[in-house]
Amino acid sequence: MKEKIEELFRAADRNPKCNTAYPIFKKKFQRYEADCDIMEGVSELSYYIHIPFCSHLCNFCEYTRFQAGDKSQEDRYLELLTAQIREFTATHPVSKVYGLDIGGGTPSALDETNFEKILKLANSLLEGDPDKGITAPAPAEDFEKSIEISFTTINEEKISLIGAYGFKRVSAGIQSMSRSLLEKQGRAYNGIQEIAAYMKALYAAGVEKINLDLMYGMPDQGEDEINGTLDVIEMLKPQQVTIYEMRYNRMKSKPENVDRELQYDQYCTLYQRLLQMGYKSRFGKNTFTLCEDHGVSSYIWHRMDQGIPYKGFGISAQSMGSIGISYGSLKNTDLKDIPEMSAIGTSSNYRLPPEEMAAKYVSIAMYSGCFRLDALSRILGRDSREYFAEELAYLLSQEYITIHDNYVTVTEKGFRFYGAIAALFWSDTQKALLLQQEKG
Numbered sequence: 062m063k064e065k066i067e068e069l070f071r072a073a074d075r076n077p078k079c080n081t082a083y084p085i086f087k088k089k090f091q092r093y094e095a096d097c098d099i100m101e102g103v104s105e106l107s108y109y110i111h112i113p114f115c116s117h118l119c120n121f122c123e124y125t126r127f128q129a130g131d132k133s134q135e136d137r138y139l140e141l142l143t144a145q146i147r148e149f150t151a152t153h154p155v156s157k158v159y160g161l162d163i164g165g166g167t168p169s170a171l172d173e174t175n176f177e178k179i180l181k182l183a184n185s186l187l188e189g190d191p192d193k194g195i196t197a198p199a200p201a202e203d204f205e206k207s208i209e210i211s212f213t214t215i216n217e218e219k220i221s222l223i224g225a226y227g228f229k230r231v232s233a234g235i236q237s238m239s240r241s242l243l244e245k246q247g248r249a250y251n252g253i254q255e256i257a258a259y260m261k262a263l264y265a266a267g268v269e270k271i272n273l274d275l276m277y278g279m280p281d282q283g284e285d286e287i288n289g290t291l292d293v294i295e296m297l298k299p300q301q302v303t304i305y306e307m308r309y310n311r312m313k314s315k316p317e318n319v320d321r322e323l324q325y326d327q328y329c330t331l332y333q334r335l336l337q338m339g340y341k342s343r344f345g346k347n348t349f350t351l352c353e354d355h356g357v358s359s360y361i362w363h364r365m366d367q368g369i370p371y372k373g374f375g376i377s378a379q380s381m382g383s384i385g386i387s388y389g390s391l392k393n394t395d396l397k398d399i400p401e402m403s404a405i406g407t408s409s410n411y412r413l414p415p416e417e418m419a420a421k422y423v424s425i426a427m428y429s430g431c432f433r434l435d436a437l438s439r440i441l442g443r444d445s446r447e448y449f450a451e452e453l454a455y456l457l458s459q460e461y462i463t464i465h466d467n468y469v470t471v472t473e474k475g476f477r478f479y480g481a482i483a484a485l486f487w488s489d490t491q492k493a494l495l496l497q498q499e500k501g
């Protein structure tokens with residue numbers, strides 16, 4: 062058995078698609094497609110609202126997004142999104158809410174009127190509707206709503222609205238401070254003065270935490286560029302920094318000069334320097350914080366930590382209930398205009414066996430380099446220590462993980478192989494397909 066585990070581990074390490082993504086062999090999920098409501102009976106959850114419009118369409122983007130600027134298209138999107146949310150709240154009583162994120166795309170790419178509508182709509186999820194007998198859900202103790210913006214599309218008016226509607230956390234992707242690197246990826250560049258001025262205005266409007274996203278492992282990205290971007294972070298000192306390894310899962314191939322070793326080295330540079338600046342994290346985590354928190358919104362945290370269910374609204378949004386997942390239509394679509402507006406609100410539902418749900422949980426948890434055995438047992442419906450006894454023993458023998466109480470934590474040595482570690486917790490079907498693909 063150890064040989065089999067070792068073979069799978071090596072195969073996953075050689076496969077660039079093995080990271081936090083799951084499933085890798087998507088076609089095999091089709092057999093789970095079912096006419097069911099995966100959110101039925103789920104009363105404690107988080108919410109996510111997807112706004113798929115962006116001012117620039119970056120080459121590396123893995124999300125569903127369309128060119129912003131067509132007002133009638135954006136108006137219609139919001140109308141349909143509102144209907145989708147109203148329909149859900151009228152039919153699904155929710156007693157507790159853990160998180161609420163508005164993401165995309167770029168929510169701030171909407172014009173001021175629609176931007177305000179989306180903030181109002183998000184808040185309505187927390188307010189209930191006494192006329193319709195819908196009671197307001199109780200927020201979890203660490204509930205924190207969050208919105209994504211870009212410094213290219215934000216302005217004073219939208220900043221005031223963020224404050225007025227009570228959003229205390231804002232997340233913005235800057236990815237890199239190299240203009241040439243960003244432009245090669247079709248992305249807009251904002252200078253440090255401009256970013257600093259907007260951050261100041263956000264704080265003045267009532268925002269308490271700003272997260273800035275960075276990327277590493279991009280084509281032509283070197284240590285000098287990473288250090289230059291970190292110099293800017295040191296000047297801006299956002300409360301949180303999230304670092305993302307560039308993924309090539311949707312691209313035909315990975316550039317030859319980008320490999321796991323290089324990405325690992327770049328992670329080490331980011332980790333060490335962010336810690337020197339005073340940020341808290343743990344090696345293997347992709348979030349860094351100056352505050353007493355986990356460095357992410359409560360929606361993301363509860364999804365990663367315990368696999369708390371979440372309901373996503375909008376095109377391509379993903380939801381996870383206790384029996385499966387669903388994807389809104391047009392997932393991973395890369396078009397200028399939304400081809401079928403009526404597709405908003407329609408989704409494909411997958412009733413998943415517990416093994417698939419467990420694999421998804423562990424894969425997502427790899428962003429934090431840690432997962433919980435009690436959460437895994439709950440999802441599996443059986444003792445995860447027994448179910449994955451051989452996998453856990455192998456990873457412990459290689460010193461790739463440690464286990465303390467319920468926490469499985471990836472070690473510094475193991476982080477080099479985080480994608481292969483996750484693959485050991487995949488379902489048997491996905492594992493077999495990976496090995497099959499290796500053998501050609």
Ligand code: SF4
Nearest residue numbers: 115118119122165166
């Ligand atoms: S990376 Fe962000 S800004 Fe760029 S296309 Fe994707 S969602 Fe839009």
